[in-house]
Amino acid sequence: MNAPPSPLPRLLLLTDRAQLAKGRGLSATVAECAAAGLGAVLVREHDLAPGAHAALVETLLAVPGLTVLTSRRPHPAAHGLHLAAHQPAPTTGRFGRSCHDAGELARAGAEGAAWATLSPYAASASKPGHGPPVDPGLARLPGAPPVWALGGIDATNAADALRHGAAGVAVMGAVMRAREPAAQVVDLLATLDQEGQR
Template identity: 50%
Template sequence: MNVPRVLLLTDRSQLPAGRDLVGTVAACVDAGLDAVVLRELDLPEDQRQRLARALGAAGVAVLSARTRLDGVAGVHLATAQARPDEGPPLPHGRSCHDDAEIRAAASGGASYLTISPVAASASKPGYGPALGLPGLRRAVTLAGHVPVFALGGVDEQNAADLRNAGAHGVAVMGAVMRADDPAGAFRRISQAVR
């Protein structure tokens, strides 16, 4: 798997009224998006499958959160979650929040890790204390050779600092999903981490 600098995580509940998820992701693809993590875990599997196909048709590599879907480029799993065993092995990422999870994911063959929350997050308020740059640096060291994405509270103001602290890249949700101009927000974040 070619690991991009920016992962976009979906959350259609954060979209402004009148905007659809596929259109938002397609606009970000036009702005340079390479990979999206399809969350939308409240949807039945058949609807998530259709959404994965539609996102893939927009020209982006789709990573499905927590479950394997047909035709996806990979899966994004919780640290303790078993890899799906149906079909050929896919690249997989892991969500990590502490040292033990980072070590387990890095030694367990993860293709990449997300480390969160690195900053206060509007998408998941109260989801643990922010790790900050010192916590991110520690996570990168613990992860060794596995690429680390900073997640939680990522925006265009802090993306460069997160990259400079050692993150391979950033994973972003709310700063793009809630933006008036999602493609512009994605482009600015992407430029900050190059």
């Protein structure tokens, strides 16, 4: 796996083609978002057959300047592998982990994870009823990897995540369900940039 740029981009987009507006293609949508400034994408699409999944990853790897991570299953050319909380750490390659509490963040740090997502940060329309929101201050946990706040993130609360110590935010529904996904990316990046300059 190829190492992504460091530091981590402030905005990570998680894919879910099922949430796209009718007529929108996933690869084209991600490319539009990258042209609008998106720095990283996490390819979920867990239901895709191996060949289709690999083809999607390879298509996105051709998007200039985009860090491409895969969820749960590796791709040799991807910039990293994002693991579910229960998956064992790989013996080689750059990886991150989904975390939901202090114990999981501490484990990710001890394993050498390069990043973690911390969720749910807020109530999420993509996963209604998915646990109570986490303590956002966990992003500052000593020994934890850099954290992307995930779950219920949009332009109204993205800056709050940075103020609580997150390195950035991860979004899915706010972009995937939008009529103009790239415009949502522009708004999110403007919010994050403004907070980062404080």
